[in-house]
Amino acid sequence: MNNFWKKIKKFFRGVLKYVNFAAAYRRGRLKYNHLFLNITSYCNSNCVYCEVKCLDHKKDLDFQRLKKLIKEAKDLGVKEISFSGGEPFVYYKVWELIDYTISLGLELNIMSNGLMIADFSEEKMAALKKLKRIFISFDSPVAEIHNQLRGGADFFQKTIAGVKKMLANDIKVSFASVISNQNYSQLEDLIKFTSDLGVKSIFFQPLHVWSNYDAVKNIKGKEDLLPAKKDFSDLRKKIKNSIVLAKNLEIDNNLPAISQWIKNYFIFQQPGARKGKWIENILPDYKCLEIFTKIFIDCDGGVLPCAMLAPRGNLKNKSLKKSLLSLESLKESIRKGNFPKECEQCSCQVASNFTFSLLLSPLKNLKNLAEFICDKF
Numbered sequence: 521m522n523n524f525w526k527k528i529k530k531f532f533r534g535v536l537k538y539v540n541f542a543a544a545y546r547r548g549r550l551k552y553n554h555l556f557l558n559i560t561s562y563c564n565s566n567c568v569y570c571e572v573k574c575l576d577h578k579k580d581l582d583f584q585r586l587k588k589l590i591k592e593a594k595d596l597g598v599k600e601i602s603f604s605g606g607e608p609f610v611y612y613k614v615w616e617l618i619d620y621t622i623s624l625g626l627e628l629n630i631m632s633n634g635l636m637i638a639d640f641s642e643e644k645m646a647a648l649k650k651l652k653r654i655f656i657s658f659d660s661p662v663a664e665i666h667n668q669l670r671g672g673a674d675f676f677q678k679t680i681a682g683v684k685k686m687l688a689n690d691i692k693v694s695f696a697s698v699i700s701n702q703n704y705s706q707l708e709d710l711i712k713f714t715s716d717l718g719v720k721s722i723f724f725q726p727l728h729v730w731s732n733y734d735a736v737k738n739i740k741g742k743e744d745l746l747p748a749k750k751d752f753s754d755l756r757k758k759i760k761n762s763i764v765l766a767k768n769l770e771i772d773n774n775l776p777a778i779s780q781w782i783k784n785y786f787i788f789q790q791p792g793a794r795k796g797k798w799i800e801n802i803l804p805d806y807k808c809l810e811i812f813t814k815i816f817i818d819c820d821g822g823v824l825p826c827a828m829l830a831p832r833g834n835l836k837n838k839s840l841k842k843s844l845l846s847l848e849s850l851k852e853s854i855r856k857g858n859f860p861k862e863c864e865q866c867s868c869q870v871a872s873n874f875t876f877s878l879l880l881s882p883l884k885n886l887k888n889l890a891e892f893i894c895d896k897f
């Protein structure tokens with residue numbers, strides 16, 4: 521019973537937050553609160569669906585520009601920063617950047633593959649304790665499958681050793697997992713594994729075939745990792761079962777915000793099917809929250825409207841404030857419901873946009889809201 525009321529309280533706190541967001545959104549007054557920063561294009565992993573290895577490392581922002589950017593973001597009202605890459609821990613001055621960010625009073629998350637963490641010194645572990653959270657890329661409880669997807673024979677063992685070390689040091693860890701045809705059948709095992717390990721949350725992202733980085737083309741053959749039509753009823757069953765299991769094990773996750781559209785998104789990505797606003801076939805009134813509250817900066821300084829759209833400027837020749845001004849007309853057009861064609865590919869942010877759309881437009885999205893509530897509670 522206690523847990524039930526805790527969940528209800530958490531839900532209403534979330535609703536209140538979204539109600540405030542909604543009011544500010546309607547008045548066009550939403551402010552940026554989170555900077556997503558790719559601090560390096562180097563990575564020690566070789567994930568089968570990632571184009572990072574094709575990036576031109578010479579174009580990366582230098583340390584002084586990264587520091588200046590973090591200060592600019594703080595001055596604009598940003599409260600939270602997430603370092604990504606590449607792999608943030610291979611960046612030669614990552615520890616200075618962590619110290620600097622924390623010293624400004626900002627909350628910091630790091631998205632990592634976890635491969636180096638088991639070898640960190642006590643001093644480094646102490647620095648990680650100051651972070652809000654570390655998100656670890658983790659795709660399967662089956663070592664061979666995780667290793668195959670992430671591109672290294674001992675990656676499972678190294679990553680899990682790093683996770684155990686962080687948990688032993690009371691560092692907050694979440695898993696981040698890409699759903700593909702290689703791992704969807706293990707979703708329930710993955711939730712169970714997460715719980716057994718002592719990790720309290722896991723967030724999923726359906727595989728997308730588009731390039732993760734605007735500067736380079738997508739890897740050929742990514743389509744081969746999409747679940748096929750014959751897999752969809754099994755995929756739905758696995759997701760529904762995983763939602764129930766995660767609820768029982770008290771593992772925080774975003775599956776209720778994904779379950780309704782994942783199948784259509786996989787269908788949309790099949791060659792020859794990439795037409796139309798696939799999300800509108802699922803959700804009658806889709807709203808974008810991400811472009812208004814998050815700032816996305818690529819390793820080369822590209823200023824992206826979101827993780828999916830092409831950059832609209834570069835920090836090498838402009839301040840952050842000026843670069844963001846160039847996004848205003850796009851934001852206003854999206855707020856009025858006029859999405860550019862590129863948004864048809866929207867993927868990384870659909871889960872949070874989906875939840876926001878339900879709360880902003882509950883009547884138009886009533887059927888989806890009802891299913892979401894049933895899944896969530």
Ligand code: SF4
Nearest residue numbers: 563565567570606633
């Ligand atoms: S997905 Fe992340 S860990 Fe994997 S290669 Fe790309 S940047 Fe590296």
Ligand code: SF4
Nearest residue numbers: 808826828863866869
């Ligand atoms: S791609 Fe998605 S997150 Fe990005 S601006 Fe379009 S709707 Fe928003």
